[in-house]
Amino acid sequence: MDFHITDDATDPAIARIGDELTAFNRADVGPSDRRAIAVLLRDGDAVTAGLSGYTAWGWLYTQWLWIDEAHRGKGIAGQLLVAAEAEALHRGCHGAYIDTFSPVALRTYRKAGYEIFGVLNDFPQGRTRSFLMKALRA
Template sequence: MQFDITDDATDPAIARIGDELATFNRADVGPSDRRTLAVLLRDGDTITAGLSGYTAWGWLYIQWLWIDEAQRGKGIAAQLLAAAEAEASNRGCRGAYIDTFNPVALRTYRKAGYAVFGALEDFPKGRTRSFLMKALP
């Protein structure tokens, strides 16, 4: 046996790892009911802000939240979060979580009701990556 190291995310072996882990998890804790969730703000055909993530096992994971520089400071992040949380609640989710190493984003998420439950110092160097969660109604 040997270890292979790769940076090729299109390698079929990567897909196998995900498939096998999903099979294991399904047997261990039941189906995840994983569904993609995105909230997009459009100006015509142009996306000016958006949030993407997924719901699974009764939780919303917000993977990405981006706002075009010209749209920042207008409360759009709070609106994106609220829309995603409402959809997650409609899907039966009981909580949401997100992480960030941006201090401005951290304040925004806290203002939206998220609480820090963990942190990694110097991730990236000079910053703290904070992990936040929020109970959903």
């Protein structure tokens, strides 16, 4: 047997890894009911802010949250989170999690009720990556 290293995300072997892990997890803990989620703020055809991630196993994971520089500081991040959390509740989720290495985003998430449950120092170098969670309630 040989180890092979690749940076080709389209390699069919990578899809197999995901498929096999999904099958293992389904057998181990049940189906994830993984569904994509996005909350977009549009100005005409232009997206000026947005959040994307997914829900699975009763949790909302916010993978990306971005706001155009001209619209920052107006509370839009909190509004995006509220909208995503409401949809997650509708989907039966009981918790939400997010991570960041931005001190500004960290303050925003904490203001929105998220609590730090873990950190990685120097991720990236000179920053702390914080992992946050929040219980969702109707």
